[in-house]
Amino acid sequence: MLTNLSFYQGILVVFEVFGVTLLCSLPLGLLVAFARMSRFMPLRFLAQGFIAIMRGTPLVLQLIFFYYGLAQIGIVLDRLPAALLAFVLNYSAYFAEIYRGGLESIPVGQFEAARTLGFNTVTYYRRIILPQVVKRILPPISNEVITLVKDTALVYVLGVVDMLRVAQGEMNRTATLLPLIYPAIVYLLIVVVLTYLLQRLEKRLAYYR
Numbered sequence: 001m002l003t004n005l006s007f008y009q010g011i012l013v014v015f016e017v018f019g020v021t022l023l024c025s026l027p028l029g030l031l032v033a034f035a036r037m038s039r040f041m042p043l044r045f046l047a048q049g050f051i052a053i054m055r056g057t058p059l060v061l062q063l064i065f066f067y068y069g070l071a072q073i074g075i076v077l078d079r080l081p082a083a084l085l086a087f088v089l090n091y092s093a094y095f096a097e098i099y100r101g102g103l104e105s106i107p108v109g110q111f112e113a114a115r116t117l118g119f120n121t122v123t124y125y126r127r128i129i130l131p132q133v134v135k136r137i138l139p140p141i142s143n144e145v146i147t148l149v150k151d152t153a154l155v156y157v158l159g160v161v162d163m164l165r166v167a168q169g170e171m172n173r174t175a176t177l178l179p180l181i182y183p184a185i186v187y188l189l190i191v192v193v194l195t196y197l198l199q200r201l202e203k204r205l206a207y208y209r
Contacts, residue, residue, distance in 0.1 A: 002182070004170070010163030011186055013080070017152045017162075018190075021087040022145065028088065029095025036100055047096070054093030060154050062086040067158050083155045087148075094144055102137035103129070135205045142198040149190050153183075 035047035054062070067082035077085065106129055114124035156164050163183045170179035 004166060006161065006166045006169075007163055007182065010161060010166045010183075013155065013160060013162040014149075014152045014186075014190075016080075017084060017087060017155055018148060020084050021091055021148060024088040025091035025095055028092035030099050032092055032096035033099035033103065036096060037103065050089075051093045051096055054090050055097070059086065059090050059151060060157055062090055063154060063158055079158045079160045080155070083158055083160055087151070091144065091148060095141070098137050098140045098144070099133070101140075102133040105136055106132060135202075138198070138202055138205065142195075142202075145194060145198065146191055149194065150187060153187075 032047050032050065035043050036051065038044045038047070063083055063086045066086045067077060067079060070077060070082070110128060111124070114128050119128070153162065153164050155162050159165070163186060167179040167183050171177060
């Protein structure tokens with residue numbers, strides 16, 4: 001298994017899905033959160049509907065829809081882009097609710113005080129509100145990040161050649177379950193490293209207490 005080049009290419013697929021999903025869904029989730037909190041009713045309802053659908057249906061069904069369903073209406077995506085689109089939209093909905101919870105946990109008095117001091121919207125969000133929100137939402141964000149690592153295995157259902165699919169090929173060839181140990185070890189190592197880094201980040205932000 002360790003001499004199989006496809007296994008290492010499968011690991012790269014895991015990192016690609018993980019990296020692209022985080023890079024795109026974190027900022028998109030913030031935009032959805034602001035839309036969810038907007039006073040403009042159609043925009044708020046649109047954001048609520050998006051979040052409800054993305055959080056209320058399994059990710060595996062969304063993967064199938066974006067690959068097979070969109071093809072039925074003429075929108076044909078390759079396997080990996082379809083998987084990335086599903087992952088980004090799904091995780092942006094979860095991140096949006098985490099952002100919203102963090103923003104709504106800030107006392108209203110701080111918003112009013114910032115306006116009284118003459119801060120414009122961008123400044124008081126950047127210098128006063130967001131630093132506090134980041135610290136408060138970091139634990140739930142960390143949980144989602146860890147979950148994302150393991151969810152990357154779902155690209156398997158679209159036939160994307162990740163390390164799990166390579167392991168299945170080895171299982172069929174050797175007629176043993178032993179090849180499953182290798183992707184399990186890789187996932188475990190990624191989670192351990194991420195957990196350590198996120199805990200270090202939480203400690204660095206502890207001065208906001």
